[in-house]
Amino acid sequence: MQAVVGGYIDTVRHFGRNVRLYMFATALMGFTYDGGIYAVIFNLYLLRLGYGPALVGQVNAAGMLAFAVCAFPAGALGERWGNWRMLLIGLWIMFGGSLLLTLAEWLPPEGRPAWLFVMYVVMNAGLSLYFVNCVPYLMTITSVREHNAAFSVQSALISLAAFAGSLLAGFLPGLFVWAFGLSIDDAAPYRYPLVVASLLFTTGIWAILSSRPDGDQGGEPHTTVADIPAGGSREVWRLIGLLTFVRLLLVSGSAVAMTFFNVYMDDGLAVPTEQIGVAISIGRLMAAPAALLTPLLAARLGNARVTMLASLGVAIFLTPLALAPVWYAATLGYVGAMAMTSIRYPAFMVYTMALIPPRFRSMVAGAGEMAAGLAFAILAFAGGFIIVVGGYRPLFLLGAALNLAGAIALGLFFRWQHKRHPSS
Numbered sequence: 418m419q420a421v422v423g424g425y426i427d428t429v430r431h432f433g434r435n436v437r438l439y440m441f442a443t444a445l446m447g448f449t450y451d452g453g454i455y456a457v458i459f460n461l462y463l464l465r466l467g468y469g470p471a472l473v474g475q476v477n478a479a480g481m482l483a484f485a486v487c488a489f490p491a492g493a494l495g496e497r498w499g500n501w502r503m504l505l506i507g508l509w510i511m512f513g514g515s516l517l518l519t520l521a522e523w524l525p526p527e528g529r530p531a532w533l534f535v536m537y538v539v540m541n542a543g544l545s546l547y548f549v550n551c552v553p554y555l556m557t558i559t560s561v562r563e564h565n566a567a568f569s570v571q572s573a574l575i576s577l578a579a580f581a582g583s584l585l586a587g588f589l590p591g592l593f594v595w596a597f598g599l600s601i602d603d604a605a606p607y608r609y610p611l612v613v614a615s616l617l618f619t620t621g622i623w624a625i626l627s628s629r630p631d632g633d634q635g636g637e638p639h640t641t642v643a644d645i646p647a648g649g650s651r652e653v654w655r656l657i658g659l660l661t662f663v664r665l666l667l668v669s670g671s672a673v674a675m676t677f678f679n680v681y682m683d684d685g686l687a688v689p690t691e692q693i694g695v696a697i698s699i700g701r702l703m704a705a706p707a708a709l710l711t712p713l714l715a716a717r718l719g720n721a722r723v724t725m726l727a728s729l730g731v732a733i734f735l736t737p738l739a740l741a742p743v744w745y746a747a748t749l750g751y752v753g754a755m756a757m758t759s760i761r762y763p764a765f766m767v768y769t770m771a772l773i774p775p776r777f778r779s780m781v782a783g784a785g786e787m788a789a790g791l792a793f794a795i796l797a798f799a800g801g802f803i804i805v806v807g808g809y810r811p812l813f814l815l816g817a818a819l820n821l822a823g824a825i826a827l828g829l830f831f832r833w834q835h836k837r838h839p840s841s
Contacts (some may be wrong), residue, residue: 474801587694
């Protein structure tokens with residue numbers, strides 16, 4: 418084990434310049450959008466505009482549906498024009514959409530919902546371009562021995578940045594109330610943090626621009642675990658289809674928690690915004706060391722088994738959210754679910770990328786992110802109505818059940834794949 422840990426640390430220390438710049442841009446994504454400022458503020462901003470959980474769910478669903486619809490074309494565009502260009506275009510689109518979204522309050526009340534829907538859709542289209550292409554891009558700029566470490570460090574950095582962003586976000590509305598003499602019940606104190614997040618996207622654009630790869634990007638020749646038979650593109654597409662379905666189920670639990678945890682704490686438990694920010698930031702903080710454990714766990718158990726165990730963990734940690742309507746139980750459930758998710762993501766990414774030939778990796782990344790976007794979209798859309806009709810408990814139980822089904826489905830897939838390719 419000591420040799421494994423030493424090798425892991427040595428691998429991280431020798432990441433190249435392009436990898437470090439990419440990691441900075443992706444960490445910035447965590448600070449601003451993927452678990453950071455937006456995770457705390459955006460839904461609360463919608464509530465302060467006078468909308469209820471149903472519209473919050475619909476807006477989130479529209480954004481995630483856009484993410485899903487754009488994901489597969491994003492993979493094809495990455496194959497055609499290069500993953501680096503798609504990362505850059507995705508960041509520019511996110512910057513424009515997020516900045517324009519904050520103009521909603523200057524529109525007539527009847528026009529605000531449409532504007533919020535459209536701009537959130539634009540933002541998530543850009544996010545889709547970025548996240549679909551970041552997986553094959555990171556595979557390309559790292560060597561085979563660096564893959565597990567790179568994806569784990571990426572997940573940990575996103576979690577740490579999201580911790581900082583969400584912790585800061587919890588106090589930003591109060592800061593703007595103090596600075597400008599506003600009321601905490603107004604929308605403006607929640608709008609200003611979203612503007613700050615938008616402006617920060619520009620530093621991510623600079624990082625990706627500075628990391629433009631030249632020719633050889635430092636990666637070693639990629640190998641696959643499974644032998645693809647002659648004329649086996651049909652076999653590859655079958656694998657992609659099965660893995661896409663598994664990914665949809667595996668993401669469901671975290672989709673419910675990430676979309677509705679802040680709404681539940683604010684609307685269901687009347688928890689102050691500062692405390693919500695602290696809870697979300699703790700979840701992200703605990704996710705960082707969990708992610709860094711992934712290569713060590715994978716070295717002992719394999720990426721597939723680690724993914725299954727982490728997915729079972731998500732389902733288990735969602736139960737306090739469903740069954741114990743107090744803030745500390747909800748926080749415990751959220752923190753645990755985020756930690757398990759941060760283990761599942763890198764393990765599943767490396768496992769799936771190793772099964773697929775390099776020329777299909779952008780496509781499988783697109784299909785996987787499409788599945789993730791669909792999971793978020795369906796559960797965000799349905800979740801708003803489930804809350805209105807039956808409250809928060811059935812929604813969190815549904816997320817736990819779907820995540821459990823995903824763990825079982827992956828176990829069956831792994832067993833089937835291992836029988837066909839025992840070396841995998």
